[in-house]
Amino acid sequence: MEEQEIPLNALEEGQCATVSRLRSDEAIRRRLQDMGLIEGTRVECVQKSPWGDPTAFLIRGAVIALRAEDSSSVLTRLS
């Protein structure tokens, strides 16, 4: 069954998802890949900052904060 793709920044605190596509631009795409964020990577939304943005994600054992502009181009499927 094909589930709907949702952008990373739409995840709620505590939700987990698997990356399905990276639509990011060159620079941020490389940076995310260096963190191990590629297609198939499992990501958990850990915590939103007091203003709701940026959001911290658990990516391969490390907690990384991303701004909505950057995380919105990462498409995921809920798992």
Next chain:
Amino acid sequence: MGWKRRKKAGGKKNAEQALDREQQKVIALAGNPNVGKSTVFNALTGLKQHTGNWTGKTVDSARGVCRFHGENYTMVDLPGTYSLMAHSPEEEVARDFICFTHPDAVIVVCDATCLERNLNLVLQTIELTGRVVVCVNLLDEAEKKRIHVDLQALSRELGVPVTGAMARSKKGLDELLCQVEALVRRQEPQGVKIKYIPPIEEAIAMVEPHLRAVLGEKWNCRWIALRLLEGSASAVQALCLHTGYDAAKDTALAAVLEQAYAHLALSKITKENIQDKIVACLVVTAEGICADTVSYRGADCRSRDRKIDKFLTGRWTGIPIMLALLALIFWITITGANYPSEMLSEGLFWVQDRLTDFFMWIHAPQWLHGALVLGVYRVLAWVVSVMLPPMAIFFPLFTLLEDFGYLPRVAFNLDHCFKKANTCGKQALTMCMGFGCNAAGVVGCRIIDSPRERLIAMLTNNFVPCNGRFPAMISVISMFFVGSIATGFAGSVLSTLMLTGVILLGILLTFAMSRLLSKTILKGVPSSFTLELPPYRRPQIGKVIVRSLLDRTIFVLGRAAAVAAPAGLLIWILANVTAGNATLLSHCAAFLDPVGKLFGLDGTILFAFILGFPANEIVIPIMIMTYMATGTLAELNDLTALKELLAANHWTWVTALCFIVFSLVHWPCSTTCLSIRKETKSWKWTAVGFLLPTVTGFGLCFVIATLARVCGLPV
């Protein structure tokens, strides 16, 4: 410079090559940011490079010597990077060093608590050089989180030696050095060969022979082939610089590459997505190795950190706690500094009397005694007694928070505001560094990737007051705003709140000016932002206190003293040489008086700030000396006497307010200016960095003074 000590920091690539290779083996230390690389480096070399629990501490490659079994090794601490694909200057430095200067061994330091991501760098390093030792650090932390790493299995899978370490308690370093020693003696390279997907492997096989023919065996042609296939411009540049081979001009190579791309196109791999595929292969390899070697025994090993984060960065609690912590630090500093300050000043002035006795005993001429004791020594004594106690309290407290891992959370909390100002959240980190020393803050701006945002962070760093400016602000606050209203505990709380208010004004100005800059001369949209929130670590309290006292406090104090001593002499001369019927000092002050008055200050205050350009710490001593007009600093042990002196010189609370605002916002000290010049390599930006706070400060003071005049208050 700032509190961050760097031994022989050398950023230039050419300097890297000038190592004396005959005598000493060169060992490079690589690793992801914030894995304890600097701790390992310090433990190995006995150096005291400043360490802290946040990403991006090492922005230059530091160097030190390590002695083991009678052999000297030169250790090079490379900047922390996630990858060697060279997307940032740090990565470029690390990559070029490993690839082109052929270190005898590379130690890759890893964080046992998130090994998988660290392996990406390990694999890239192994691909680059066959001379790698992996040091899995922070095993103790992993143990606490019930993460187990099978080091032997890891070594088998990677094909290189792997050792475990707990660098903070210096465990495992001997074994690491043993492995390095063995590796350095071995000739042949080793390590797992990363297998890419077949089309890429075939493309490599097409390009590599050509490179081997051109470059010879000395260089890693498989790796260079990969970078050329990726179309990495910086790799081509570095290749040309280090080997003299200009790949861009090699038409034969271009033909081979065309062929390779044509072959890749059959499998739908293009110039655009080839790097994605290459990275994916590395990540998948790391994933596989990790699955075989790391086991998690706890259900959720991060639960403790999460609970703390819910609190420290929570929606309702994050900001209030941050402000409360800031205020608490100031409160402890203010109350704690009182008594030692008094004792120090009594002690130092007692010494002065003995010095006077001594000069009289040897029948030294009056002017000599005046210049040395009443000039140099007194200013020095004042600076030490006013500066040392607050610094000795503030720095360790601040370092504790840093060690704990709180600073990245500050950046996380404040990023939204910085985004509104079109800048980078990491500016919060450099702003925090500015509380210690603005020059250190300016240098620290290197952690910001985008040049535009880095420049903004540098130009606005001076809007938070450094440690040299706190004491003067605290004294004036307690004299004019608190002393008459409240004393004792209530007084100290009130002072704290006022000081926190002043700091908040500084932070607001930082936002406002950053926004102004990005709307005017530094136009642009915020760039991408990734910030790692490291696990919390229990601060090593004893070590932090000793380290911050020795490294930061004594260092900053030393700098202040080095400036204060000659300044003391200069002031004494100005105050004792008369022209006409007044001293030079009074002439200068009188000359500046009309200007000062316009801004709610007076000539003396303004002149003191001008003379305080080398170090803000000496502003108050100069002011006092000018007001006394006796030519020397009197014994002003308590603030009451000082307040009387200031009041006698027409200080009102408006003057005090303008003084506080002006010490918050005026030109950066000479060291900070020089740091801006060094970092931007431009006098133009240095001038902007100088003028921006200066104009803002004069503007604010003018508004305050004018408002006061309009309201009929004495100014």
